[in-house]
Amino acid sequence: MKKLLFLPVLLLLAGCNIRALHPASDTAATLTDLIYLSFGLMMLVFVVVMVLFIYYLRKFREKAYNVHHIPLDTRENKWFEITWTVLPIILLTILAVPTVQATYELTSSSAGNVDEAPQQAVEIQVTGKQFNWRFTYENGKQSMNELVLPVGQKASLRLQSEDVIHSFWVPRLAGKIDVFPGKVTRLSFVPNEKGTYQGKCAEFCGAEHTQMRFDTRVISEGEFQEWLKQE
Amino acid sequence: MNIPFIGEVPSDIVVAWIISILLGGFLFSWVTKAGKWQVIMKYAQTTHHRKIGVMYLLLAVVFFIRGGIDALFIRTQLAVPENDFWVFQSQKYNEVFTTHGTIMIFFVAMPLLIGLMNVALPLQIGANDLAFPYLNAVSFWLFAAGGVIFNMAFFFNAAPNAGWTMYTPLATDTFTTEPNNNYYILGVQVSGLGTIFTAINMIVTIIRLRAPGMKLSRMPLFSWSALITSVLILVAFPVLTIALLLLMFDRLYGTNFFMGEVGDPVYWQHLFWIFGHPEVYIIVLPAFGIFSDIISNFSTKRVYGYTSMVAALALIGLLGFMVWAHHMFTVGLGSMANTFFAITTMLIAVPTGIKVFNWLFTMRKGIVKIRTPMLFALGFIPTFVIGGVTGVMLAVAAADYQYHDSYFVVAHFHYTIIGGTILGSFAGIYYWFPKMTGKMLNEKLGKWHFWLFLIGFHLTFMPQHFAGLNGMPRRVYTYMWEDHIFLLNFVSTIGAFLMGASMLFFIWNIYYTCRFTGGAAADPWNGRTLEWTVGSPAPEHPFEPMPRIDSLDAYWYAKINKKQLPEAEDVRPSPIAVETFQPVLLAGVIGIMSIGFIYGWLWMQIVGAGASLAFFVIRSLTDERKRVYEREEEL
Numbered sequence: 002m003k004k005l006l007f008l009p010v011l012l013l014l015a016g017c018n019i020r021a022l023h024p025a026s027d028t029a030a031t032l033t034d035l036i037y038l039s040f041g042l043m044m045l046v047f048v049v050v051m052v053l054f055i056y057y058l059r060k061f062r063e064k065a066y067n068v069h070h071i072p073l074d075t076r077e078n079k080w081f082e083i084t085w086t087v088l089p090i091i092l093l094t095i096l097a098v099p100t101v102q103a104t105y106e107l108t109s110s111s112a113g114n115v116d117e118a119p120q121q122a123v124e125i126q127v128t129g130k131q132f133n134w135r136f137t138y139e140n141g142k143q144s145m146n147e148l149v150l151p152v153g154q155k156a157s158l159r160l161q162s163e164d165v166i167h168s169f170w171v172p173r174l175a176g177k178i179d180v181f182p183g184k185v186t187r188l189s190f191v192p193n194e195k196g197t198y199q200g201k202c203a204e205f206c207g208a209e210h211t212q213m214r215f216d217t218r219v220i221s222e223g224e225f226q227e228w229l230k231q232e
Numbered sequence: 233m234n235i236p237f238i239g240e241v242p243s244d245i246v247v248a249w250i251i252s253i254l255l256g257g258f259l260f261s262w263v264t265k266a267g268k269w270q271v272i273m274k275y276a277q278t279t280h281h282r283k284i285g286v287m288y289l290l291l292a293v294v295f296f297i298r299g300g301i302d303a304l305f306i307r308t309q310l311a312v313p314e315n316d317f318w319v320f321q322s323q324k325y326n327e328v329f330t331t332h333g334t335i336m337i338f339f340v341a342m343p344l345l346i347g348l349m350n351v352a353l354p355l356q357i358g359a360n361d362l363a364f365p366y367l368n369a370v371s372f373w374l375f376a377a378g379g380v381i382f383n384m385a386f387f388f389n390a391a392p393n394a395g396w397t398m399y400t401p402l403a404t405d406t407f408t409t410e411p412n413n414n415y416y417i418l419g420v421q422v423s424g425l426g427t428i429f430t431a432i433n434m435i436v437t438i439i440r441l442r443a444p445g446m447k448l449s450r451m452p453l454f455s456w457s458a459l460i461t462s463v464l465i466l467v468a469f470p471v472l473t474i475a476l477l478l479l480m481f482d483r484l485y486g487t488n489f490f491m492g493e494v495g496d497p498v499y500w501q502h503l504f505w506i507f508g509h510p511e512v513y514i515i516v517l518p519a520f521g522i523f524s525d526i527i528s529n530f531s532t533k534r535v536y537g538y539t540s541m542v543a544a545l546a547l548i549g550l551l552g553f554m555v556w557a558h559h560m561f562t563v564g565l566g567s568m569a570n571t572f573f574a575i576t577t578m579l580i581a582v583p584t585g586i587k588v589f590n591w592l593f594t595m596r597k598g599i600v601k602i603r604t605p606m607l608f609a610l611g612f613i614p615t616f617v618i619g620g621v622t623g624v625m626l627a628v629a630a631a632d633y634q635y636h637d638s639y640f641v642v643a644h645f646h647y648t649i650i651g652g653t654i655l656g657s658f659a660g661i662y663y664w665f666p667k668m669t670g671k672m673l674n675e676k677l678g679k680w681h682f683w684l685f686l687i688g689f690h691l692t693f694m695p696q697h698f699a700g701l702n703g704m705p706r707r708v709y710t711y712m713w714e715d716h717i718f719l720l721n722f723v724s725t726i727g728a729f730l731m732g733a734s735m736l737f738f739i740w741n742i743y744y745t746c747r748f749t750g751g752a753a754a755d756p757w758n759g760r761t762l763e764w765t766v767g768s769p770a771p772e773h774p775f776e777p778m779p780r781i782d783s784l785d786a787y788w789y790a791k792i793n794k795k796q797l798p799e800a801e802d803v804r805p806s807p808i809a810v811e812t813f814q815p816v817l818l819a820g821v822i823g824i825m826s827i828g829f830i831y832g833w834l835w836m837q838i839v840g841a842g843a844s845l846a847f848f849v850i851r852s853l854t855d856e857r858k859r860v861y862e863r864e865e866e867l
Contacts, residue, residue, distance in 0.1 A: 100629060
């Protein structure tokens with residue numbers, strides 16, 4: 002079938018560096034693993050369905066000799082029905098366990114108690130506003146649309162909006178967290194690779210939502226301290 | 233573009249006005265010349281389920297073209313990086329994707345399915361009409377009024393622009409001050425009322441008006457899906473009504489439900505998705521029903537696992553109410569909530585899987601006849617399974633932090649909605665076209681339509697999964713070269729135009745069939761269910777005499793045993809048809825009242841409300857059954 006051939010071709014076209022699948026932080030790596038696991042399990046389901054589908058379609062398609070035949074009604078087979086009820090449940094359980102684990106692990110760092118300051122982390126205030134991002138560091142340094150982080154150290158973000166809802170997203174470093182007016186949300190991750198990563202607003206926020214982008218620069222600890230001191 | 237006396241108007245609106253006036257003039261003169269005004273007047277007064285169903289479908293196709301043109305604008309603007317196509321950037325682009333989404337959900341998917349239910353449901357269960365024919369006409373005209381209100385917005389340069397989800401606080405008057413989003417609220421509200429009435433009508437019809445002997449357990453699966461969908465509508469749509477009402481108060485009267493000290497923007501998301509997620513099943517379950525009937529019909533075999541099919545429908549409906557917060561994983565509701573909604577969402581895959589395997593096993597050991605309706609059903613299975621498996625991937629709450637609001641989600645829901653609802657509606661239209669018009673759509677054109685649509689569809693939406701994973705958020709009007717998503721988007725655009733081209737085949741097919749072909753037989757597909765016992769097109773009062781039903785697919789078994797369906801004696805009285813302009817006028821005055829609210833013109837609100845109230849009074853004082861009862865007593 003055409004669409005089956007399509008998949009690998011497109012994968013090649015898209016290049017082998019799809020951002021969400023090339024994590025540069027611990028958090029993003031967890032997410033990538035989950036994506037691959039769920040994709041693998043689901044491909045299994047898809048392949049089974051397709052094999053049955055194509056096989057039955059070829060085998061039972063109307064032929065010249067049986068146009069006027071009337072096939073016998075088949076009775077339901079209890080075991081078949083049990084099989085395709087229980088097998089998906091097993092597959093889903095395999096998927097659910099790491100899902101619950103990862104969800105608890107990552108969500109507590111994004112929605113946990115705001116006052117409980119994490120140890121050994123770079124604390125940054127993130128302010129979303131139509132249509133830009135402002136990052137404020139502990140020493141009062143501010144930067145617009147550019148987030149600078151030291152490699153190998155935990156970055157702990159507190160996010161808030163000044164107007165509508167935005168969503169903070171750096172695909173290579175972490176999943177999204179929504180940014181609300183009048184409420185603080187949190188996100189933390191440890192970037193483990195130097196580089197510059199694209200960040201975007203992922204919640205539609207008005208006319209220039211598209212332009213609400215920023216860069217995340219992950220640099221070495223020394224360079225970071227230098228940068229913090231610069232005016 | 234600067235227009236004298238009006239001022240600055242975007243050029244797309246000017247073009248739309250010109251085209252509409254030309255098209256309107258052409259239609260007017262054509263109708264006059266062909267002497268069709270009488271037919272139109274007849275349809276405007278009708279309460280007959282088939283005619284109302286046909287009107288639903290016609291209007292849905294018109295709106296489908298509008299929503300489809302929106303989609304082509306979107307795809308053209310996104311074809312290459314940093315594009316500047318016509319006017320479709322910034323706010324103009326936001327308007328286009330907002331109207332695209334809203335129209336496709338509320339004014340295409342819903343009426344396509346409700347239209348098919350109107351046409352086929354009474355015929356499938358042996359009812360002579362829906363239980364409340366007058367109310368049915370009211371439903372249709374309210375839907376039409378809602379559609380007209382919503383579509384008007386564009387022509388007055390005030391198309392809604394906060395996305396079809398209308399997230400607050402963006403959708404409140406603090407951030408979008410113009411009347412644009414009022415159009416959304418009132419348009420959807422008015423048509424939603426019609427939908428609720430339809431649900432009541434369907435439920436009562438199914439409970440009360442089945443042919444003697446047709447127990448619920450002998451009802452065709454499309455009728456079952458209509459029943460369950462109607463129950464879902466009855467529970468979910470009032471939530472939307474309330475949400476829209478609160479938003480309307482926030483926008484028009486300065487309340488603060490969704491922002492400020494006491495309000496919270498997240499309340500809107502909860503209300504919207506408590507409606508919104510069941511809505512997804514509302515539009516896909518009837519499609520499942522259509523596919524079940526069609527796959528059984530064209531495999532020449534009873535549907536496999538009838539009982540588990542019904543149970544799966546009910547289970548999907550029930551679970552559908554327990555998953556709404558999976559649209560809100562990134563809101564930060566906490567690990568407990570995210571886990572709960574992740575698990576319930578995954579669970580939906582189980583009944584859905586049961587259905588897929590039952591369809592496959594219906595084909596097994598049958599004789600599969602590939603006609604156009606069956607072709608759409610066959611195209612549906614792999615397409616919907618792709619949409620289903622990405623659905624399970626999205627249910628993985630943590631991973632959803634990556635997928636959320638990206639093109640991955642866009643691809644996913646187009647796979648389910650187009651793969652389910654739209655393919656299902658096409659299948660249903662080809663299948664029941666003889667019952668609507670007494671003619672058969674052309675098979676060859678139907679196949680062209682199918683293949684172009686399916687190939688175009690996969691070309692459009694398969695690449696979007698990867699664009700999403702590569703960091704392309706939803707609802708952006710452009711992207712850059714360094715985003716590395718150019719090829720994916722370019723392929724997507726090509727696919728969209730293929731889909732557009734396929735619709736030309738469909739429309740030509742309808743025109744050609746209606747114009748040049750002759751009458752269809754009562755049972756052209758060698759069918760199994762009751763609608764194939766009545767003439768094509770279905771006459772008024774089709775079941776006289778009323779058949780007695782003693783099994784599932786009773787007509788089929790009577791046919792192969794070369795017998796007639798036995799006649800029933802204990803027949804319930806049929807609903808009473810009337811000819812009246814009241815429903816269309818009522819919808820008209822409600823429309824006027826809505827415009828009053830949209831622009832805040834108090835006098836217009838009062839006039840519209842007063843007139844609507846007058847119609848309620850008139851209706852309360854009329855009982856068309858009276859004259860029928862009196863006549864019966866005289867006899």
